[in-house]
Amino acid sequence: MPLRTGLEKVMVVGSGPIIIGQAAEFDYAGTQACRALREEGLSVVLLNSNPATIMTDAEVADRVYLEPLRLDVATQIIRAERPQGLLATLGGQVGLNLAVELSRAGVLEQYGVELLGTSLASIQMAEDRLLFKEAMERAGHPVPLSAIVHRLSEAKDFARRVGLPLVVRPAYTLGGTGGGLARTYEEFELIVARGLKLSPISQVLLERSVEGWKEIEYEVMRDLGGNCVAICAMENIDPMGIHTGDSIVVAPTLTLTDRENQKLRRAALDIICTLGIAGGCNVQFALDPRTGQYCVIEVNPRVSRSSALASKATGYPIARVATKIAVGLDLTEITNPVTGATSACFEPAIDYVVLKFPRWPFDKFRGANRSLGTQMKATGEVMAIDRTFEGALQKAIRSAETGADGLYLRELASQDTSSLWQALESPDDRRMFIIAELLRRGREVMEIHALCHIDPFFLEGIKRITSMEARLMEPGALPGLLRPAKELGFSDARLAAIAGLDVEHLQRLRWEQGIEPVYKMVDTCAAEFEATTPYFYSTYRARENEAVPTGRPKVLVLGSGPIRIGQGIEFDYSSVHAVTSLREAGLECIMLNNNPETVSTDFNASDRLYFEPLTAEDVMSVIRLEKPVGVVVQFGGQTAINLASEVAKHALVLGTSVESLDISEDREKFDRLLTRLDIPRPPGGTAFDTTQALAIAHRVGYPVLVRPSYVLGGRSMEIVYNDEDLFEYMRSAVVVSDRHPVLVDRYFEGREVEVDAVADGEDVLVPAIMEHVERAGVHSGDSIAMCPAQSLAQPLQDTIIDYTRRLARGLNVRGLMNVQFVIKDNQVYVLEANLRSSRTVPFLTKVTGVPMVPLATRIILGASLASLGAQTGLVPPSALVAVKVPVFSWAKLTAVDTGLGPEMKSTGEVIGVDVDAAEALAKGFLAAGVNLPGAGTVLLSVADRDKPVGVELGRALFGAGYHLMATRGTARSLEAAGLPVETVAKLDEGSPHVLDVIATGQVVLVINTLTRGKVPQRDGFKIRRTAAEFGVPCLTSPDTAAAAVRAMLHRKSRPLAGPVALQQYEAVGRAHRSTGS
Amino acid sequence: MRGRLVLEDGTVYEGRAFGRPGTAFGEVVFNTGMTGYQEVLTDPSYCGQIVTMTYPLIGNTGICEGDSQSHRPFVRGLVVHQLCATPSHTRMIGRLDDYLYGHGILALEGVDTRALTRKLRVHGTMNGAITSGDAPGEELVRQLSCQGPSDLVAEVATGRPWRVFGDGPHLVVVDLGVKLNLIRYFSRHNCTVTVVPPTTPAEDILDMDPAGVLFSNGPGDPADAHAAIGTARELLGKTRLFGICLGHQVLALAMGARTFKLKYGHRGGNHPVRDLRTNHVQMTAQNHGYAVVRESLAGLGVDITHTHLHDATVEGLSHRRLPVNTLQYHPEVGPGPNDSEHLLAAFLTSLGGQAPAQKAPEFPAALAYQGE
Ligand SMILES: Nc1ncnc2c1ncn2[C@@H]1O[C@H](COP(=O)(O)OP(=O)(O)O)[C@@H](O)[C@H]1O
Ligand SMILES: Nc1ncnc2c1ncn2[C@@H]1O[C@H](COP(=O)(O)OP(=O)(O)O)[C@@H](O)[C@H]1O
């Protein structure tokens, strides 16, 4: 079937901010989709609230709306743009839900917009758990026995009938929130009761547990003509019971016979035919290893995290093909970009092992419940490719950047065996390491299998690794065992540690033996056809190297690895732009990265892609092969920066020098530099023990901000108010050592300001100054940032630019830099300077139109700002105000305190743009999922020092007609100010108390500020957690609260302003300025 | 124990030998299936060949009960990247290495099979020697050139007729190296299946009063299958005929077409084939080194029903007047995707058998349900 007739303009819906369960994969999918549509000559209108994405670049779609993903906004855009088609299956669950809403509200019909691809009926059949089960039963595909209940008593009846364990899923909650697996009757009652409460329709689905069965996924495609293909089969190493997003996954399946594989493949294809899917789809099965019986778990009628993985694992561009199908093309009419000749109607054959390893945020959230279950907790993932399972596993572990250089965790080595068994029983993120540790202690594979149900095949693979370790420890093992060990994927660092050598020594030994990796191509066809995919992975278990370097001058760009809190999709954005600019400059550009979700690991993005761990060894191997003229490290976040000094030993680091990077990261050196440049910073010092820490605190005065040196994203950072707390921090919170001292700084509770600059060693270009809504002390990544700065007097702005310029000169910065400032009593202090791309670069690029990364890339290659015709200093601000609002994943991270502080906790961000600052802020809140209700009850519970702010907010809210509710102390202060308030009991004052009013939906907003110091505020914590679990917005900084109240009042007073497309920013800004409003 | 694979051009691939030590000669081919090594090894069509699997991990599920396609492996040798040392599966009855040893077959592991595959892709299929001994490479290459042609079909096919009883129609299978899955399919659907040697004369077959005759898959050059071609020619028009793989080529030759040798063949489970009658594309399991010359079909009254999406080779034929249908690929699977079972079912129905009901209703049925 050719392209649909009558189709000229298509609207694409993105997935919004990065949250747990919805990460960069939708940027990859969305970008492919937009490009695929434009290839067909279609005009593309895009809606996505996430500025940190490639898909929202002005070049990707004809119209880019960085607006809230809401029914009202989408309706406005449809009304203005009049697209004929809507593509909603590439924007994750968010995109899909919005399309369903638009359809239900009659908007699509009213404006004659056709839902492209899979029909609404099909989507509903796949999404609605009940409809889906019924459809499966009709089609003869087994599903686990289940029941829908509305009352606890019904649930108990069912449980008595079929027995436990049971999987409990509340209906219509986001991402399975509140569900779980109940093994005991107590657990069961608890989960069901909570689920009934959480479900807006008081409905819970109970399902027989098939925990322990194999979990197998198929990525399948179907076109409107009925042709179906299975792109990739994936096997979860972690059996049923652990969410696929939290499972370690291999592709292809490694423990299935052909008969099992074909049976499931056939079932998957039958299912997408039954459902009438047009495009990509993910089908999840549970397979009983004892009987070979299977049942269908769920279907995602859209591209997903798994399809991104499958695309990268096979080379088959699922999102692109799904898009072409949606606009009417048949699989046979779509060419396979890998071969360029054959059609997309084929199934990839792969000849390697792909392994996906999740990246969890538990390193940041020490208090979090790290056990894994049916709810996803990982923020990101890495993928590794090798010709062996062991090699892929060890590479993936290195890639995850959790500090492990192999399958070994020191913290486990000291635990006794029985506690390891226990830990294995309720699995957490360390389970592979625990298994390795148990095997090291001589436990049997079958014993472990009986407990964790991981297939013996995988356990034996781990055992081969631990057995090799044992052999390596024998005297004289090296160099003889070097090759076998490298074939099993051991890193040089791990080998050196085992052998008691230093890494350089081991490396020399290895090179002397001529043991180096070769690189193989990912070509979708297992070498059956000639392919030119420039997509490679390393292996030591082969002789022929296929990655033959070209004769052209080339540059290696290091990517940023897995998405984690503190290092998100923003760095992929910068990497992709750097690659594009380097190619435009005529250089061959080589990308090295390991994140399967991203645009940067699309093999089309660069001239050559090495899918490898971002470690010194793996990077060095590529350098030794490719001999690039230079390596670019400043766009890959802290990951790439941390590799700079190692890279410098083997290649030229382009841009800012390694010495400068070192100065910016080394506390003492940076202090000296600031002194020399006459730039003030908050006083402080470096402490190697508690006495020193106390001495510094006394010198600079409390409060102080303490943290271990060399951290990313504010890990283990705390504000400390007295000796006692400092003592406690030094004792328990950090491991202080000679190599890792603790930094103690005076904490200035001032205004925080941030700039990103392009520097050429001489001068700087600063696209804008961003002013944080929250005072310093809330991590810059968790703060709402306004751009341009809204309340900075000109002299302060001048100082900021001046300091930035001095720093750029002082450090001879070539490329990007990010500087954070705190302003206290009209005095500007520098907090830190990061000589790299930052989280805010994509945001700034979009709102100011300054092509920051391309400029920086040109400078890295030797140009100057002047030679590029770029202006210098601060770019005159536009009349448009842009607001960056952080987004959190509280619901998925149980037991994490949602209170904001100097440690970063957000997973993503959204943007709000308007000529009016209040409107921009309101849009930002809405986009971030903070509803701004026009009426209702607001619950206040604020710390003593915030009582004045509390009263002010209370007054504003009351004046606007909101009802006030408060805990005792806060209520008293409100009453004293003459405001009517309903007092609600604290926890120890008996039910109904503050948690009940949150849980029962009586309040629309919670304002709960943090008590200072370390007084264990269990009530506050519970208030915040309850709000998170029940989806009630809860603001913990008085500044955020004030901004939200401002936005609420604004929203009440004015209807939603019209959406503004990125392509209109300049014109709108100019028009606004000329009207002088 | 070290072992080597020596190609006719002198290229040597070293590895670790497993299975039965010795030396064997054969045509070196690669298969791209990611699962199904057991089915490949026991598929008689691989007789005379040294097979390399492009998937690097082989032997993970050992040898499983009920998955073999004949009573023994017929490959001359096997070359893999990594043999699984610790296989496991609930249906497993033995290990791959033990199984090969038991059947006197030599195999290699630790070979860069991707390099080997690339070599074969570029040069086309080559002959080779697999050995665990230390005969010099040149010597093996010399011996290779002296290997006379062998009658592979005779080696794999049954010497005597045998029969599986059912209460449905009677199907005669001319055994050129039939896979058990084919027999299983028809017998599962109640056919009486008589398997006869490739040399069985046409009148003997007709005497059995079959509802139809199926020419099976098998090894080697179809042009060498003289007896079967003769039988087929005589049977044309006298009964329903179906051909699969080598059987397809034999029937094509019997109808007057010609065959040619492909550069490196089609072996794997991901070959897209278009059914020209419905325009649907299906993934198919394939294993053949020869194909029917498209041009040679002109004027024979034969329609091409299926073609390969990649190289447009002939994948299925149907005679315009006579009840003759053929498929180049393997609808009976084992290994490979089972997208084309309906074609077997169609043949079964034409014999008067009970075709199985479609398991999953297609889209419209499901939608009707939605409308309720
Ligand atoms: N019946 C069940 N028994 C055991 N585990 C289950 C069952 N159903 C689902 N799970 C587990 O829960 C996870 C999430 O369930 P799923 O239906 O896929 O929800 P989601 O929409 O969050 O992906 C699955 O990946 C699987 O590991
Ligand atoms: N001396 C200080 N006074 C006040 N706030 C500070 C101070 N130092 C850091 N902060 C706060 O902590 C946050 C994180 O500190 P920063 O040095 O930027 O670490 P990171 O490397 O994690 O970005 C800052 O955004 C700021 O809000």
Ligand SMILES: [Mg+2]
């Ligand atoms: Mg799922």
Ligand SMILES: [Mg+2]
């Ligand atoms: Mg910072």
